[in-house]
Amino acid sequence: MPELPEVEALSAFLAEHLVGRRIERIDPLAVNALKTYDPPVTALAGRTVTAVGRRGKFLVITTAGQGADGDPHPDGDLYLVVHLARAGWLRWQRRLAAEPPHPGKGPLALRVALADPEDPRGAGFDLTEAGTKKGLAVSVVADPAQVPGIARLGPDPLDPGLTLAELRALLAGERRQLKGVLRDQSVLAGIGNAYSDEILHAAKLSPFKPAARLTEAESETLHRAIGETLREAVERSRGLAAGELKAEKKTGLRVHGRAGQPCPICGDTIREVSFADSALQYCPRCQTGGKPLADRRLSRLLK
Known part of the structure; x- marks a missing residue:
């Protein structure tokens, strides 16, 4: 199971590769991994990643959008919050297939494809989960505190305030x-x-x-x-x-x-x-x- 050090490193890696890039599409394949439905996970399409961080073992990806007039999106920021649980993982893909993946019995649970004007097979990442015991959790919220697991978190062990x-x-x-x-x-x-x-x-x-x-x-x-x-x-x-x-x-x-x-x-x-x-x-x-x-x-x- 990924713990604080791995999620911290993963957030740093994603911050380097995601921030400033626009999400082209979201392909949800494992419905059981989706823990929120309003807004739907597909609402992230067209939004730009502005930050990546960590809350405990949760990965938090911040996205911002624009309205038709170019101003900030009226819905404000949306957050993609991921808990990898016991057997979940994130796989970075330098080039994705142009066509969305088809649901199947494999480990792929969700795909995030990034826009690339120079190559329709842009980069992105896959969320996967092995085994039969499913715990991968994906939420899209207006505030990370809306995720129950985050709301219950104690202090961060690396916080200087933990005296x-x-x-x-x-x-x-x-x-x-x-x-x-x-x-x-x-x-x-x-x-x-x-x-x-x-x-x-x-x-x-x-x-x-x-x-x-x-x-x-x-x-x-x-x-x-x-x-x-x-x-x-x-x-x-x-x-x-x-x-x-x-x-x-x-x-x-x-x-x-x-x-x-x-x-x-x-x-x-x-x-x-x-x-x-x-x-x-x-x-x-x-x-x-x-x-x-x-x-x-x-x-x-x-x-």
Whole structure:
């Protein structure tokens, strides 16, 4: 699943390639991905992209239009808001087929074609989603806050305003485990399964530790690990093309997805705890005093 660093890099890539260009047409192919219908997604045709940004894991593309007299469009700006979910991705296309794609059983969910007066096969991008469990979400709104997922977002972890005192206030009274709290988008926006593992490993904290029980020193270490881990990941991704971001994320992770491999810090074996639809990875020596965490699903299989 794309998380804050990948969406940040993706927004920077798209800002470079989209801003100032006019949208020729929108081809929606997967109706289930469309979360808003008024205005329709096709209302973006003819509009010019003026900005690309990120809100948590959401990609926000700002478009402006002109009325018949050349003045700003009476409807104002419209925003194309995309959440890539677990298996969604954006594929940049330097040249698109002149004809719109036909709906089918493939992964293509939506195509955005850009106008190019010199070549009818202009550039654009495809939104795709693999697998049978669909979560890709596309909205067209007059205000990004109209998207429920954005309205619920907590502070951005890379915001300089997220001070140690504010983090402590967010964790105060939290009975949930650190792993779950870090992944909660209403607490901190943009951290998912992979980077929560990376942050907790960097902070040398157990994913099962109750958030409210952190000492002052542990809170300070966690605050530093959040900023450093995410900033390093953003820097590694900076300047990469959209098609290179997935591979960069995988190679940059130290513990997530590396169960059975040696910890890069202490050499102990990275362990895993499995859940119904996800898993976490951690280092026992670095994070849990050398004690493996209980994996309830594995325990049931051994009975």
